[in-house]
Amino acid sequence: xxxxxxxxxxxxxxxxxxxxxxxxxxxxxxxxxxxxxxxxxxxxxxxxxxxxxxxxxxxxxxxxxxxxxxxxxxxxxxxxxxxxxxxxxxxxxxxxxxxxxxxxxxxxxxxxxxxxxxxxxxxxxxxxxxxxxxxxxxxxxxxxxxxxxxxxxxxxxxxxxxxxxxxxxxxxxxxxxxxxxxxxxxxxxxxxxxxxxxxxxxxxxxxxxxxxxxxxxxxxxxxxxxxxxxxxxxxxxxxxxxxxxxxxxxxxxxxxxxxxxxxxxxxxxxxxxxxxxxxxxxxxxxxxxxxxxxxxxxxxxxxxxxxxxxxxxxxxxxxxxxxxxxxxxxxxxxxxxxxxxxxxxxxxxxxxxxxxxxxxxxxxxxxxxxxxxxxxxxxxxxxxxxxxxxxxxxxxxxxxxxxxxxxxxxxxxxxxxxxxxxxxxxxxxxxxxxxxxxxxxxxxxxxxxxxxxxxxxxxxxxxxxxxxxxxxxxxxxxxxxxxxxxxxxxxxxxxxxxxxxxxxxxxxxxxxxxxxxxxxxxxxxxxxxxxxxxxxxxxxxxxxxxxxxxxxxxxxxxxxxxxxxxxxxxxxxxxxxxxxxxxxxxxxxxxxxxxxxxxxxxxxxxxxxxxxxxxxxxxxxxxxxxxxxxxxxxxxxxxxxxxxxxxxxxxxxxxxxxxxxxxxxxxxxxx
Numbered sequence: 003x004x005x006x007x008x009x010x011x012x013x014x015x016x017x018x019x020x021x022x023x024x025x026x027x028x029x030x031x032x033x034x035x036x037x038x039x040x041x042x043x044x045x046x047x048x049x050x051x052x053x054x055x056x057x058x059x060x061x062x063x064x065x066x067x068x069x070x071x072x073x074x075x076x077x078x079x080x081x082x083x084x085x086x087x088x089x090x091x092x093x094x095x096x097x098x099x100x101x102x103x104x105x106x107x108x109x110x111x112x113x114x115x116x117x118x119x120x121x122x123x124x125x126x127x128x129x130x131x132x133x134x135x136x137x138x139x140x141x142x143x144x145x146x147x148x149x150x151x152x153x154x155x156x157x158x159x160x161x162x163x164x165x166x167x168x169x170x171x172x173x174x175x176x177x178x179x180x181x182x183x184x185x186x187x188x189x190x191x192x193x194x195x196x197x198x199x200x201x202x203x204x205x206x207x208x209x210x211x212x213x214x215x216x217x218x219x220x221x222x223x224x225x226x227x228x229x230x231x232x233x234x235x236x237x238x239x240x241x242x243x244x245x246x247x248x249x250x251x252x253x254x255x256x257x258x259x260x261x262x263x264x265x266x267x268x269x270x271x272x273x274x275x276x277x278x279x280x281x282x283x284x285x286x287x288x289x290x291x292x293x294x295x296x297x298x299x300x301x302x303x304x305x306x307x308x309x310x311x312x313x314x315x316x317x318x319x320x321x322x323x324x325x326x327x328x329x330x331x332x333x334x335x336x337x338x339x340x341x342x343x344x345x346x347x348x349x350x351x352x353x354x355x356x357x358x359x360x361x362x363x364x365x366x367x368x369x370x371x372x373x374x375x376x377x378x379x380x381x382x383x384x385x386x387x388x389x390x391x392x393x394x395x396x397x398x399x400x401x402x403x404x405x406x407x408x409x410x411x412x413x414x415x416x417x418x419x420x421x422x423x424x425x426x427x428x429x430x431x432x433x434x435x436x437x438x439x440x441x442x443x444x445x446x447x448x449x450x451x452x453x454x455x456x457x458x459x460x461x462x463x464x465x466x467x468x469x470x471x472x473x474x475x476x477x478x479x480x481x482x483x484x485x486x487x488x489x490x491x492x493x494x495x496x497x498x499x500x501x502x503x504x505x506x507x508x509x510x511x512x513x514x515x516x517x518x519x520x521x522x523x524x525x526x527x528x529x530x531x532x533x534x535x536x537x538x539x540x541x542x543x544x545x546x547x548x549x550x551x552x553x554x555x556x557x558x559x560x561x562x563x564x565x566x567x568x569x570x571x572x573x574x575x576x577x578x579x580x581x582x583x584x585x586x587x588x589x590x591x592x593x594x595x596x597x598x599x600x601x602x603x604x605x606x607x608x609x610x611x612x613x614x615x616x617x618x619x620x621x622x623x624x625x626x627x628x629x630x631x632x633x634x635x636x637x638x639x640x641x642x643x644x645x646x647x648x649x650x651x652x653x654x655x656x657x658x659x660x661x662x663x664x665x666x667x668x669x670x671x672x673x
Contacts, residue, residue, distance in 0.1 A: 101136065314340055321333045385411065423435040435455075450480040453479075461493060469489070484514050491507035504528065516544070585610075
C-alpha cells in the first residue's frame with residue numbers, strides 16, 4: 003500500500019482541469035458512490051465479517067482511486083446444476099462426466115468489465131460464462147504429452163483470471179482420470195498403437211479388470227504383437243484359470259505364431275474346460291496336423307465333427323489331413339460327403355476333383371472336372387486340370403484339347419503353356435512344343451523348366467550351340483541342378499570345347515550326379531586335357547561307391563595307360579570275382595603280367611582264359627608268344643597253330659608257325 007501512496011503523492015494533479023471546490027465535490031461524490039456500491043456488494047456478501055469487509059473496501063478503494071491491481075476473491079461456478087463458490091486457496095475438481103459454467107468472478111472490479119477467465123489446456127478463448135464439458139478437458143489431457151503412466155490418476159491445471167490481459171489470480175483445478183476414461187478413449191481411437199497405450203493406462207489404474215486385459219490382448223493381436231497378446235492372456239488365466247475366452251484366444255495366438263506344440267498344450271487345457279467345444283478340438287487337430295502328428299489330428303477332427311456334424315470347414319480339414327496321412331480313400335470319402343451335403347458349393351467339388359487328380363484317380367478326376375465345367379464353363383483352371391487328368395490316362399490328344407480351351411480363356415497362364423508343350427512333345431510335334439515353351443519364356447523369361455526343355459529339344463536335334471545357350475540361362479535360375487550341368491557338358495563336348503565340357507561335368511558330379519556314363523565322359527575329358535591322375539581318381543571313387551564291370555573296365559584301362567600294373571592286376575582280380583567264368587578277364591590279367599615281365603603268371607592266366615573261351619584266337623596267339631619267351635617252342639607252335647586255325651587272317655600267327663618249326667629243328671640239332 004505504501005508504494006501506491008507514494009506514487010499517488012508524486013502526481014502533481016489528481017484532477018487536472020478542476021477548481022479546488024469542484025475537486026472536493028467530485029471526490030466526495032465519488033466516495034459516496036463507491037460506498038453505495040460497496041454497500042450493495044456487502045448485502046450480496048452476507049457472510050463477510052467486519053475485518054474482511056474493511057479489507058475489501060480498502061482494496062477496492064486502492065484499485066479505484068490509486069491504480070492498484072484488483073484483488074481476486076472467488077469464482078461462482080455452476081457445476082452439474084449445483085452452485086459452487088471456489089475461493090482463493092480452494093481447488094476446483096473436475097471429471098469427464100462434469101459440465102460447468104463460471105458464472106461470476108468476484109474481484110475489486112465490481113462491474114466485472116474487462117475481466118477474462120482462461121483454463122490451461124483449453125482453446126485460448128475467454129472461458130467466462132461459457133459452458134465447459136469435463137470430457138473435453140479429459141480428452142485434451144489424454145491426447146497431450148503431459149502426464150505420466152502407471153498410477154497417475156489426477157492432473158493439475160490452473161484457471162487464470164485476468165484484468166485487461168494482466169494476471170489477477172490462478173485458481174488450481176484438478177482433473178481426475180479413471181480407468182474408464184482410458185477405456186473409453188481406447189475404444190474411440192483408430193490408431194492401434196494409441197489404443198494400446200490407452201488400454202495399458204486403464205490397466206495401470208485397475209489391475210484386476212480382466213475385460214480390459216482382453217481388449218488389450220485383442221489389439222495386440224491386430225497389431226501383430228503376438229508375444230504381448232500371449233502374455234496378457236496368460237496373465238488373465240493366472241488370475242482366472244477357467245476363463246474360456248482367454249484360453250481359446252491363447253490357442254489362436256500360438257497357432258498364428260506356428261508354435262504348434264504350445265497350441266496343443268493350451269488347446270488340451272481348453273478342451274478340459276469345455277469338452278463339447280468343437281472349435282477347440284478343431285484347433286488342436288490343426289496344431290497336431292502341422293506338427294506332423296496326423297493320427298492325433300484325425301482323432302480330434304473326428305471328435306469335432308461328432309460334436310458339429312454339419313461343419314463343412316472341419317470336414318474339409320479332416321479330408322486334407324487324410325491326404326497328408328496317405329489315406330486317399332478316406333480323404334475322397336470325406337470330400338464326397340461334403341459334395342453331397344453342399345451340392346451348390348463348388349469349392350467342395352473342386353477339392354474332390356483335385357484330390358482325385360493328386361491321388362492318380364484319373365477316371366474320377368475326369369468325371370469331377372467335367373462336372374465343374376458344366377457349372378463353370380469358363381473356368382480356365384478346370385479345363386487345365388482336366389487336361390492333367392487326361393494326360394494321366396494317356397489320352398494325349400484330349401489332354402491337348404483341354405489345355406487349348408484353358409488357354410483360350412486365360413492365354414497368359416505359363417503353366418498351361420508348359421504342360422501343352424510337354425504334351426506336344428509326347429506326340430513328336432516338336433515345332434508346336436517349341437512355340438509354347440517360347441510362350442512360357444515370354445511370360446516368365448527365367449523359367450528354368452521351359453529353358454531346360456527347349457535346350458533338350460535342341461540337344462536331340464544336334465543343335466548344340468542353341469542347347470548351350472538355353473542350358474546356361476536355366477542354370478542362372480537353378481545353379482545347383484546336376485542333370486542340367488551333365489547335359490551342358492555333353493553339348494560342350496560335341497562342340498569340341500573340352501575344358502568347358504569338363505567344368506560342366508565336374509559341377510554335375512559335385513551336385514550329386516553319379517551316372518557312370520557321366521564319369522566316363524568326364525574321365526575321357528580329363529584324358530584329353532592330359533589329366534590322367536584325375537581320371538584315375540574319378541574311377542576309383544566310383545568303383546568304391548558303386549562297383550560295376552563297366553567302372554572296373556574303364557579304371558583298368560587308365561591304370562594300364564598310367565603303367566600302374568599292380569593296380570590293374572588288383573582290379574582284374576575284383577572283376578574275376580564278379581564274373582569268374584569270363585575268359586576275357588583272365589586274358590586281360592595275363593596281358594598285365596606280360597607287361598610286367600611275369601611270363602609264368604601270364605601263361606597261367608592265358609591257359610585259364612582258354613578254359614572258358616577255347617576259341618579266342620588272340621589268347622592262343624598271346625599264349626604262343628609267352629611260350630616262345632620261355633623257350634617252350636613246341637608249346638608255342640601248338641598255340642600259334644591253334645590261333646591260325648581259328649583265325650586264318652592272323653598273319654602274325656601264320657608267320658610264327660614256320661619260325662617255331664625252325665627253332666625246334668635248331669634246338670634238336672643243338673642237342
